Amino acid sequence: MATMYFTKEHEWVKVKEGIGAIGISEHAAHELGDITFVELPKIGKTVKQFDVLAAIESVKAASDIYAPLSGKVIKINEALDDAPEIVNESAEDAGWLAWIEIADETELKNLMTHDQYNEYLKTL
16 A cells, blocks of 8 residues: 655655655645646656656645656646646545656655644644
8 A cells, every 4th residue: 555645735646666645634625725727846846855856736826836746747647637626635645636756765764654644634
């Protein structure tokens, strides 16, 4: 089973066998409101940890999505092109944005576990 980690900017990454699936948290999806557009990264794009990976627009705001880990984009969720609301419906599962080939798993130490993230949300 994949292990899930979170950033303070409300991105998540599920790590399994050197691949990271990336999305935004349920909290972030709720805060954004109805998502109207997702700008996905290009396959092959290389990102550094906490660099801009993608963008999301909602009826309330537009937000950059940051890469929780460094790596190369190997897959994107093309279903979001036609149905960005999937992120609202299933932010931490079917609403994933991209998969990356992780460059450095030691960067996980800069992220929060699910329990740590839930504690962090209480401070907001």
